[in-house]
Each structure stands twice: as C-alpha cells, then as structure tokens.
Amino acid sequence: MSGLSVIFAPLLPWAVLGAGAGLAVALLALALWRGLPGWPLRGMAALVLLTALSGPSLQREETEALSDIVLLVDDRSASQGLGGRTALTDAAVAALEARIGALPGTELRRVTVPDGEENSGTRLGAALAEALAAEPRARVAGAVVISDGQVHDVPLIPDLPAPLHLLLTGAPQDWDRRLVIQTAPAFGIIGEPVSIRLRVEDVGAVPAEVGGRATVSISIEGEEPKEYEVSVGRDLELPLTLRHGGQNVVQFSVLPVEGELTTRNNDAVVQINGVRDRLRVLLVSGEPHAGERTWRNLLKSDPGVDLVHFTILRPPEKQDGVPVAELSLIAFPTQELFIDKIDEFDLIIFDRYGERGILPSAYFENIRDYVLNGGAVLVAAGPEYATVESLWQTDLADILPARPTGRVLSEPFLPRPTDLGLRHPVTAGLEGAPGVEGDDGPHWGRWLRQIELTDPTGEVVMQGARGAPLLVLSRAGEGRLALLASDHAWLWDRGYEGGGPQLELLRRIAHWEMKEPELEEEALFAEVEPGSMALTVVRRTMEGQTDPVQMTLPDGSTREIALQETAPGRFTARFVAPEAGLYRLAQGDLERVAALGPASPREYDEPIASPEPLAAALAASGGAVTRLSEGIPTVRAVRAGRLAAGRGWIGITPREAAATTDIRVVPLLPAWAWLVMAALLSVAAWLREGRGRARS
Structure with missing residues (x-):
C-alpha cells in the first residue's frame, strides 16, 4: 500500500517568504494601478519564485497494514478453583483462542493472573495494565477477562482504547457460609474477660432448607473446642478469658454445611x-539484713508489681516493757492478708523469715493450701532456716522442696547452674553464667553464705558451696515453690566481684511460678518470623533428645518436622509455609497452634462470582458481562462507537493500524526549471508591455 503527498522544505525561513509574498502583492497592486498590461504575468513569475524558495517535494510512503491485538486475561487465582470454575475457564480459553485466532488480521495475547503475593488477592488490574503497556495502544482491539469478578486491585485497571468484556465463571445457584471477625483486641489482661465481636454470614443463592442457625466452635491454644449455636446474619459478642501471658491463639470455626461453595472461610484466628x-506480691521479711532493702527496691522498681511488705522488726525474746498493742500506730492486718485475701496474691516471698510464734500455725496451713490450689511461694532462706525457727518446722514442710541439715556454710562460693539447670528455662542462658567446675573465665560474683540442704524433692537448678543445692524448684498440687538457700543474692545487686543477673533470675523464677508458657520445662511453641511465611518450631525439654513434631497444614495434610538441638534443652527447626492459614503442632501430649497470615486467605473472603467490582471499568470501555454457564460467546468485529456485545456474542473494534515500510522524497521540479519558468514569465510580461507602448 502506498500514498503520495507534497511536502515543503523552504530554503528561507517562512517569515522571510511571507515578507517576500507581501512585497510581491504590493508591486502587483502598483502595476495594476498604473495600468500595466503585463501585471498577471508578473504575478505568475513572483508566484513561481516563491514556490521554488519553499522547496516543494513529492513524498511517496509505502505502508503495511498491522494486525489487531486482543488481550485474553485468564484468572487462575485460588477462588477460580471453586465449584467447577476451572473447567469452565479451560473451555473458554480454548474456544476463544480458536475463535479469535480465526479472525483475519487479529493476534491474541494471553495473560495469566495467579494469586497475589502476601495474601493480596487477585491482582488482575496490575496484570492488565502491564500487558497493555507492552503493546501499542493503536493496535489493541479489545480485552476479554475470564474471572469470577472478585478483583482486589480495581483502581489499577487502565483506561482501554477498546471494549473490555468479562466472561463470568461460577453458577447462579452458588452460595456460601463464612465467618467474619469484626472486632478483636490486640491485648488482654490475664484472668479478665475480653470481648470479641464476630458474625456468621450466608451469601449467594442460599437454599431455604439451610435455615438461620449455625454452630460455632471456639478453641484456645489448640485445646478441646467448645461449641455454641448462633443466629446467622447477627453480630455476636463473645467474652474470652486469657489464661497465660504472651500470645494466645484463639481459633473460631463455623461447622460446614452441605452445599456451600468452600469451607476455607469457615475459620478465623485471633x-x-x-x-x-x-503482679501482686506479698513480701514477708524476718530479721532485718543487708539484702532486705535490695528485695524491696527490686520489687518496687517494677511498675507492674503491686507490693505488700510485712516485716517482723521486733523479735519475741526482746524484753523492753513496751506493750504489744503499742508497738505500731495501726494493727497490721495479718488475718486479712493470710486468711481472707491470700488468694489475691500471685506470689508470696519469705525473706529470711523465722517462725517465732508471731504468725499462728493456722496461717501456714492456709499458705500451704494456697499453694496446693495454684499459688506460688518463693523462700529466700537465711541462717534461721537451719534452726528450730525454720519454716521447715511449720505446715509448709509438707510442700517445701528440700530439708535443712542444720548447717550454715559460711564460706565464699560461686553460684553455678547444675547440669539440669543448664537445660531448665529458669537458669538456662543466664548472661555470664560460669561453665563447668574449674572454669576460671569471667563469671558471676561469689556469695558468702549458704544453708545446707538435703533430700531435695524438686529440681536442683543451681548449686553452691561444696556442690550443695542452692536453688530448688518444685511443684505441689496445682501450685509451685522455689527455695533459694542463701540470703546473699543482694551481693549481685551491689556489684560484688562483678555482680550477677539478680533481676533476671528473680523475673524468671516469678514467671515460672506464674506458669508462663515460655518458661515451662516441657513446652512446644512456634516463633513466626515477621513479614514472611516462615516459622521456627521450638521444643523445650529436659531430656537429651526429642522426637519429630507432627505438623498439620491448613489443607489437612501432615508433615513430620525433625528438630536439631541449638542450645541445651532447646530443639528447633525452621519451616517455610506454602500458604497462609493455621498450622497445628503436636508431639505427645503437647499441642500448639500457629497462625501464618489469616486463617482464611483473602481469595475466599468473597467467593461468590460477581461482576460488581469490574462494573465501572466495563461500562467505561463499552464492554459487557457474559456468564459462561450460559455458553461461550462468539467474537465479532464491530466498528468503533457501535454496540460491542449482544446475545451470545462479544465484539472487538478493528483499529486499522499500519506501519510505514519505505519513504521516498523527490523535488517537485529541478531548480533550473523553476528559474526558466520565472524568466519566461518575466520576459513575456516585458514584451506584452512593450507592444502596448508601441501602439500608443
């Protein structure tokens, strides 16, 4: 295909040529006024000169017609695998490839849209924009999207120069039941109820026989779920009580109903x-000593500790004639503390307390019952523990984890974790801990006095002088006890010989007695890496080895995760998850639930096929929606501005784009020809005017 056109390449600027043309017109007007008969020939000569100076040329273009391009966007996100949509999509893709390929001068560009990264849903808009940017807009005759219509980046859909059509998958009778968490707190106080608002919704063409009731099950930390019957379509306020600190994983599930489109949105995790x-602490101090102020300052420095300090300042053997009723301005409420409100304390600390008859024996019996029922007691023993005033001589002897021998070892010694203590979470990994016996490297400061213990019934996690038990941890009934057989822990706080981790040790003991999961001897948990789909499975055990962990994936499949020992008593394995959801860990009696991303991926939030998200883009381009359940439409070529869809067919707009393959430019006339023409016209004008003067 070729085309011919005239182009100009002036030898002088157009302004100069314009001035010349104006001068020529003025001279012609003068000639006409004077009645010169050759003025037409003079004008033609000027016109020839001006045309020659404008540089006229003939341009011949050779062009080749270009084919039109149709974009076929194929949605292969997770929601497209529901309810037979994959088969519909495959059939539609095959038919359109054949039908569009059969149109003369038409090419097909196929774009496949997978699931978006990091649970971002269907990124169809971005895929369409990228495909359009890779093609010349002048050749794009249309775009056909095969999808369920649930697009999550609609604002990114570009303005198309041709019709955009949606071939909608799914069936009109599709329906689904889903669980929606509307509000949930990020933090909650242990032991106090927190409120979560949720809703069970039915969407789509819900059958009448389904009814308006649903069964919701709730499981905290993988425990046996509890079931509740709720109304569909109504908000539900659910109170929960957290049992321990740190992350509490709460799983909500609505029991599946036969016929619903998917069960992947029946679960939610908070x-x-x-x-x-x-932390409510009762500190009972006996004989005043250098470490008493250290204990008090340590506990008062923590804003999260509510401290009640009870000190025995006057021993019974002191005889100074002061009546007992006048020893204080107000009576100390011992009965209220040890009888009426003892259960309100999280931890009771006995610091060098000796039984001298001030507290009735019934109080110690009550403290024993407090521990058996779930309370916690820490005994920081001094020399009195080795005498007849020892707490061992009270009803607490039934639960105390070690018996005093009656000897006080007054000699410098280095507190050292035992082999068991190197694996126990209370003492494992303490900064600056000494190694094996004989280690002369940097270590903690020494203590100077220890009470000798024997017959330990708990776990000896630290040893002191002559290898005697220094810190013993034990369980009694539902509660826990810790026995520290020295009153010289304050030397660490004062920095004696470098000091030591007194604050961290006390914190760990208190949290272990509070039954915090991260300080349990036998524990299984998962550490989720922020911003990734990976988690670290951690198994803490007092044993030297551990079995693999059974992991249940969101799709119901199971895997066996082998663990490697990375620290004494700590076995770990890193696992990269294939998808978001709930991952259940189990080993023996230990179970744990970890949530990676939402339990229900974004693709299943709105599983019912709908053209609504794309309605604005379709209307702006002049395209239409066709349900594939009604058949695969044929494809026609229609002119721009005409109706682009009808019953059983969709239209594309031919663009008639062309590409120039060759351009040839030749002068309209040679330069000498223009000069000859101008000269002949000038001579003819001169002769015409000369004959006129001869006649006159």
Missing part, C-alpha cells in the same frame, strides 16, 4: 497478647 494487670 492472636491476643496476654498481659498481667499487676
């Missing part, structure tokens, strides 16, 4: 961080 309102 992760609530459990915190204590305040």
Whole structure:
C-alpha cells in the first residue's frame, strides 16, 4: 500500500517568504494601478519564485497494514478453583483462542493472573495494565477477562482504547457460609474477660432448607473446642478469658454445611497478647539484713508489681516493757492478708523469715493450701532456716522442696547452674553464667553464705558451696515453690566481684511460678518470623533428645518436622509455609497452634462470582458481562462507537493500524526549471508591455 503527498522544505525561513509574498502583492497592486498590461504575468513569475524558495517535494510512503491485538486475561487465582470454575475457564480459553485466532488480521495475547503475593488477592488490574503497556495502544482491539469478578486491585485497571468484556465463571445457584471477625483486641489482661465481636454470614443463592442457625466452635491454644449455636446474619459478642501471658491463639470455626461453595472461610484466628494487670506480691521479711532493702527496691522498681511488705522488726525474746498493742500506730492486718485475701496474691516471698510464734500455725496451713490450689511461694532462706525457727518446722514442710541439715556454710562460693539447670528455662542462658567446675573465665560474683540442704524433692537448678543445692524448684498440687538457700543474692545487686543477673533470675523464677508458657520445662511453641511465611518450631525439654513434631497444614495434610538441638534443652527447626492459614503442632501430649497470615486467605473472603467490582471499568470501555454457564460467546468485529456485545456474542473494534515500510522524497521540479519558468514569465510580461507602448 502506498500514498503520495507534497511536502515543503523552504530554503528561507517562512517569515522571510511571507515578507517576500507581501512585497510581491504590493508591486502587483502598483502595476495594476498604473495600468500595466503585463501585471498577471508578473504575478505568475513572483508566484513561481516563491514556490521554488519553499522547496516543494513529492513524498511517496509505502505502508503495511498491522494486525489487531486482543488481550485474553485468564484468572487462575485460588477462588477460580471453586465449584467447577476451572473447567469452565479451560473451555473458554480454548474456544476463544480458536475463535479469535480465526479472525483475519487479529493476534491474541494471553495473560495469566495467579494469586497475589502476601495474601493480596487477585491482582488482575496490575496484570492488565502491564500487558497493555507492552503493546501499542493503536493496535489493541479489545480485552476479554475470564474471572469470577472478585478483583482486589480495581483502581489499577487502565483506561482501554477498546471494549473490555468479562466472561463470568461460577453458577447462579452458588452460595456460601463464612465467618467474619469484626472486632478483636490486640491485648488482654490475664484472668479478665475480653470481648470479641464476630458474625456468621450466608451469601449467594442460599437454599431455604439451610435455615438461620449455625454452630460455632471456639478453641484456645489448640485445646478441646467448645461449641455454641448462633443466629446467622447477627453480630455476636463473645467474652474470652486469657489464661497465660504472651500470645494466645484463639481459633473460631463455623461447622460446614452441605452445599456451600468452600469451607476455607469457615475459620478465623485471633492472636491476643496476654498481659498481667499487676503482679501482686506479698513480701514477708524476718530479721532485718543487708539484702532486705535490695528485695524491696527490686520489687518496687517494677511498675507492674503491686507490693505488700510485712516485716517482723521486733523479735519475741526482746524484753523492753513496751506493750504489744503499742508497738505500731495501726494493727497490721495479718488475718486479712493470710486468711481472707491470700488468694489475691500471685506470689508470696519469705525473706529470711523465722517462725517465732508471731504468725499462728493456722496461717501456714492456709499458705500451704494456697499453694496446693495454684499459688506460688518463693523462700529466700537465711541462717534461721537451719534452726528450730525454720519454716521447715511449720505446715509448709509438707510442700517445701528440700530439708535443712542444720548447717550454715559460711564460706565464699560461686553460684553455678547444675547440669539440669543448664537445660531448665529458669537458669538456662543466664548472661555470664560460669561453665563447668574449674572454669576460671569471667563469671558471676561469689556469695558468702549458704544453708545446707538435703533430700531435695524438686529440681536442683543451681548449686553452691561444696556442690550443695542452692536453688530448688518444685511443684505441689496445682501450685509451685522455689527455695533459694542463701540470703546473699543482694551481693549481685551491689556489684560484688562483678555482680550477677539478680533481676533476671528473680523475673524468671516469678514467671515460672506464674506458669508462663515460655518458661515451662516441657513446652512446644512456634516463633513466626515477621513479614514472611516462615516459622521456627521450638521444643523445650529436659531430656537429651526429642522426637519429630507432627505438623498439620491448613489443607489437612501432615508433615513430620525433625528438630536439631541449638542450645541445651532447646530443639528447633525452621519451616517455610506454602500458604497462609493455621498450622497445628503436636508431639505427645503437647499441642500448639500457629497462625501464618489469616486463617482464611483473602481469595475466599468473597467467593461468590460477581461482576460488581469490574462494573465501572466495563461500562467505561463499552464492554459487557457474559456468564459462561450460559455458553461461550462468539467474537465479532464491530466498528468503533457501535454496540460491542449482544446475545451470545462479544465484539472487538478493528483499529486499522499500519506501519510505514519505505519513504521516498523527490523535488517537485529541478531548480533550473523553476528559474526558466520565472524568466519566461518575466520576459513575456516585458514584451506584452512593450507592444502596448508601441501602439500608443
């Protein structure tokens, strides 16, 4: 195909040529006024000169017609695998490839859209924009999208120069039941109820026989779920009580109903961080000593500790004639503390307390019952523990984890974790801990006095002088006890010989007695890496080895995760998850639930096929929606501005684009020809005017 046109390449600027043309017109007007008969020939000569100076040329273009391009966008996100949509999509793709390929001068560009990264849903808009940017807009005759219509980046859909059509998958009778968490707190106080608002919804063409009731099950930390019957379509306020600090994983599930489109949106996970309102501590001090102020300052420095300090300042053997009723301004409420409100304390600390008859024996019996029922007691023993005033001589002897021998070892010694203590979470990994016996490297400062213990019934995690038990941890009934056989821990706080981790050790002991999961001897948990789909499976055990962990994936399949020992008593394995959802860990009696991303991926939030998200883009381009359940439409070529869809067919707009393959430019006339023409016209004008003067 070729075309011929005239182009100009002036030898002088157009302004100069314009001025010349104006001068020529003025001279012609003068000639006409004077009545010169050759003025037409003079004008033609000027016109020839001006045309020659404008540089006229003939341009011949050779062009080749270009084919039109049709974009076929194929949605292969997860929601497209529901309800037979994959088969519909495959059939539509095959038919359109054949039908569009059969149109003369038409090419097909296929774009496949997978699931978006990081649970971002169907990124069809971005894929369409990228495909359009790779093609010349002048050749794009249309775009056909095969999808369920649930697009999550609609604002990114570009303005198309041709019709955009949606071939909608799914069936009109599709329906689904889903669970929606509307509000959930990020933090909650342990032991106090927190409120979560959820809703069960039915969407789509819900059958009448389904009814308006649903069964919701709730499981905290993988425990046996509890079931509740709720109304569909109504908000439900659900109170939960957190049992421990740290992450609490709460799983909600609505029991599946036969016929619903998918069960992947029947689950929801809420992760609530459990915190204590305040740690209520009762500190009972006996004989005043250098470490008493250290204990008090240590506990008072923590704003999360609510401390009640009870000190025996006057021993019974002191005889100074002061009546007992006048020893204090107000009576100390011992009965209220040890009888009426003892259960309100999280931890009771006995610091060098000796039984001298001030507290009735019934109080110690009550403290024993407090521990058996779930309470916690820490005994920081001094020399009195080795005498007849020892707590061992009270009802607490039934639960105390070691018996005193009656000897006080007054000699410098280095506190050292035992082999068991190197694996126990209370003492494992303490900064600056000494190694094996005989280690002369940097270590903690020494203590100077220890009470000799024997017959330990708990776990000896630290040893002191002559290898005697220094810190013993034990369980009694539902509660826990810790026995520290020295009153010289304050030397660490004062920095004696470099000091030591007194604050961290006390924190760990208190949290272990509070039954915090991260300080349990036998524990299984998962550490989720922020911003990734990976988690670290952690198994803490007092044993030297551990079995693999059974992991259940969101799709119901199971895997066996082998663990490697990375620290004494700590076995770990890193696992990269294939998809978001709930991952259940189990080993023996230990179970744990970890949530990676949402339990229900975004693709299943709105599983019912709908053209609504794309309605604006379709209307702006002049395209239409066709349900594939009604058949695969044929494809026609229609002119721009005409109706682009009808019953059983969709239209594309031919663009008639062409590409120039060759351009030839030749002068309209040679330069000498223009000069000859101008000269002949000038001579003819001169002769015409000369004959006129001769006649006159």
